[in-house]
Amino acid sequence: MDNENPLYRERPVSFVRRGSRLQGRRQQLWDDYADRFVIDVPRDVGATSIDPGFRLDPEQTFGRDAPLVIEIGTGLGEAIAAGAAAHPEKNFLGIEVYRPGIASLLGHAAQANVSNVRAVLANAPDVLETMLPASSVAEAWMFFPDPWHKKRHHKRRLVQPYFVDLVARVLRPGGTWRLATDWQEYAEHMLDVTDASEHFTNPNDGYAQRFDGRTLTSFEKKAGQAGRAIFDIELTRR
Ligand SMILES: C[S@@+](CC[C@H](N)C(=O)[O-])C[C@H]1O[C@@H](n2cnc3c(N)ncnc32)[C@H](O)[C@@H]1O
Numbered sequence: 001m002d003n004e005n006p007l008y009r010e011r012p013v014s015f016v017r018r019g020s021r022l023q024g025r026r027q028q029l030w031d032d033y034a035d036r037f038v039i040d041v042p043r044d045v046g047a048t049s050i051d052p053g054f055r056l057d058p059e060q061t062f063g064r065d066a067p068l069v070i071e072i073g074t075g076l077g078e079a080i081a082a083g084a085a086a087h088p089e090k091n092f093l094g095i096e097v098y099r100p101g102i103a104s105l106l107g108h109a110a111q112a113n114v115s116n117v118r119a120v121l122a123n124a125p126d127v128l129e130t131m132l133p134a135s136s137v138a139e140a141w142m143f144f145p146d147p148w149h150k151k152r153h154h155k156r157r158l159v160q161p162y163f164v165d166l167v168a169r170v171l172r173p174g175g176t177w178r179l180a181t182d183w184q185e186y187a188e189h190m191l192d193v194t195d196a197s198e199h200f201t202n203p204n205d206g207y208a209q210r211f212d213g214r215t216l217t218s219f220e221k222k223a224g225q226a227g228r229a230i231f232d233i234e235l236t237r238r
Contacts, residue, residue, distance in 0.1 A: 009046070013123060014146060014158045015097050020047065026103035033106040039093075039120045041131065048097045050126040058136055061118060062091040067138035070095060070170070072124045072158070073145055075219055077105020080141075082215040084109065084117040090138070094119040095127050124158065128166035135172040144219050147183035159190050161197070168199035171237040178211050179233040182223035187231035200235040208234035 022030050039061060042051040059065045067090045071080045074094035084092040094117065096102050102119050109117045120127060148156045159179070167177055177200065181187045187207070194200050210232050223230065 009049075011125075011162075012156050013048075014148070014156050015123075017047075018098060018100075020099040022100060022103055025107075026100050029103045029106045029110070030099075033110050037106055037109055037117060037119055038102065039118050041120060041122060044126075046123075048121065048123040048126075050122050050131050052126075052130045054131055055133065056131050058091060058093075058133070062116065064091070066091045066116070068093060068136060069139040069141065070127075070132075070137050071141040071143070073142060074105055074119065075101055075144070075217060077101065077108045077119070078217045079143060079215045080117060080119075081105060081108030081112050081114065083141075083213060084114040085112040086213065088114070088116055090116065092117040095122060095124045097121065097123055125163060125166055128163075128170050132170045134169050137170045138172060138175050140167055140171060140175070140177045141214075142178070143180045143214060143217070144182060144223075145179075145186075147181060147186040149183070154189075157186065157189070159186070159193055161193055164193055164197045164199065168197065168237060173237055175237040177235040177237070178208075178214075179235075180211070180214065180220075180230060182220070182228040182230050184229065184231065187233065190233055194233070194235055199238055201238060202233070202235055204234060208232045 042054050043049050044051050058068050069090050070093045072095050074080050074096040077094060080092050080094045094105055099121055102121055105119050145158045148154055171177060179190055
């Protein structure tokens with residue numbers, strides 16, 4: 001199940017499969033905490049796919065009905081674990097294709113001693129297209145999605161019209177989509193694509209203030225050290 005043959009997919013994926021092997025501490029974290037925090041999903045073809053017949057019941061998964069926040073591309077899981085600790089009244093679902101990243105998320109969640117976070121190892125479009133019920137999400141976070149700098153790779157970017165429709169599908173009316181990037185040209189693209197969508201309004205008519213619920217991740221720290229500006233975008237589901 002470790003192959004991710006792009007030929008199985010209609011669209012190019014937004015990631016390059018990196019090693020999914022866990023070692024040392026990360027393997028230990030997986031052994032200790034995956035049962036508690038990782039949602040085991042039936043696959044279709046490919047290790048990060050989801051059987052299109054599978055539906056998540058968030059109330060059953062979290063053991064309660066509460067506003068659901070999802071994070072697309074959790075990286076090492078710092079932001080979602082901090083969010084879950086700061087907001088025990090909400091449920092948090094992290095979506096990530098990189099297994100060692102999810103192992104790291106487990107460590108942060110265990111350290112924060114939270115019970116309101118879950119993670120799924122999966123390609124985000126699959127989660128949005130079929131796994132999550134329509135209008136089930138209060139807030140979607142997407143911080144520093146891979147910018148795919150080169151023009152010939154732009155088709156691999158996640159933020160594209162079809163993906164905007166998928167986020168709109170899962171967000172409830174009035175729900176919020178928060179994005180951040182350190183790549184100006186991608187930020188402009190995000191504004192263009194979402195402005196053109198009938199599903200979203202932009203209350204700031206452009207960039208937003210830094211979302212104060214966004215933890216400074218190691219990724220953002222590096223961008224700051226390299227002198228790159230950060231662009232925040234906040235959108236409201238119509
Ligand atoms: C540049 S990192 C940013 C991580 C984190 N959000 C942060 O701010 O530190 C982008 C992350 O998105 C993940 N990713 C890329 N494409 C994805 C997809 N289609 N589904 C889920 N995760 C994806 C990558 O594996 C990587 O961990």
